Amino acid sequence: MARRRGPTLADIAQATGLSVATVSQALTGKEGARIAPATVERVKEAATELGYVADATARSLRTGRTRTIGFVSDQVTVTRFAAAMVRGLLDAAEQREHAVMIAEVDSQPERMERAFDAMRAHRIDGLAVGLMADREVQVPPRQGREPRVIINGLADQCHAVLPDEQPAGRAAVEHLLGRGHRRIALIGRHPVPPAPEVSATIGARMEGIDAAMREAGLEFAAEHRGGLWEPELGREGAARVLEAAPDLTAILAANDRVAFGVYQELQARGLRIPEDASVMSFDDEELASMMRPALTTMRLPYREMGEVGASLLLDALASGADLSAGRTKIPLELVDRASVRTL
Incomplete structure (x- = not known):
């Protein structure tokens, strides 16, 4: 038939x-x-x-384009925290009538190489690499003139879309200063600045924090350092800074998970947030809105980075111009909730 x-x-x-x-x-x-x-x-x-x-096949033969971009994910598609990046990329591609082919590589170099080969076999027009944690990675060598972009990281031969951490660090401190806080403690500075393979932007966050304090003529009332940003660091750090500076009024945590540990320690001591101590952090994980009181934090722009990364690829494809290995920085947004009070 x-x-x-x-x-x-x-x-x-x-x-x-x-x-x-x-x-x-x-x-x-x-x-x-x-x-x-x-x-x-x-x-x-x-x-x-x-x-x-x-007929997509006929159109591809006629134009030399498949109207498909590739997205190689390193723990993005399996992480709720960063999944907004995928949503932003998909939305931007759909608006321009492009499809997205997605592969998850899970930090294994050989898997990334296989993913790149598979993308090229399907004749994708451009390629994006997305990272859950912002760092420098190695990617397979570029072939031809395919435009490439790396989202939330750095790599040779790739245009990088990154969170603009230096102004975010400054904005976090300025928010606390604007609420009248002067006795501020910091939890989570790395004992040694991390290598680019560990983090490409955390150093800039700390530079912004330090610059805002310096310009205000202030030093931190107390600090507790640590590179493993988990609740245990927040619990231990809160205990240490309270012992060193019992009159502190605010604690700035390196990320929301550290802030969660700070909450645990403060509440175990019978201290109220924000009445007895204000708490602020970075990232805006789902956890931040679920804490009580809800946490004031600087939101990492995962969705916006995905949108911008896709748009850069599609603009390069539309114009035929080479996508240079520069950097595009996306601002972090202050999410003002209930954990910081005005003095």
């Missing part, structure tokens, strides 16, 4: 009374085609009514 064919350009042309060439140009948005917007709308309505679906 013969398979029933779907509607064709000729069917749309017959339904609209236009030529096949005009219908094709209206549906593909061919650059330089002088077709009235009303005509384009009429063609698209007819295509929808007839159930027309463009």
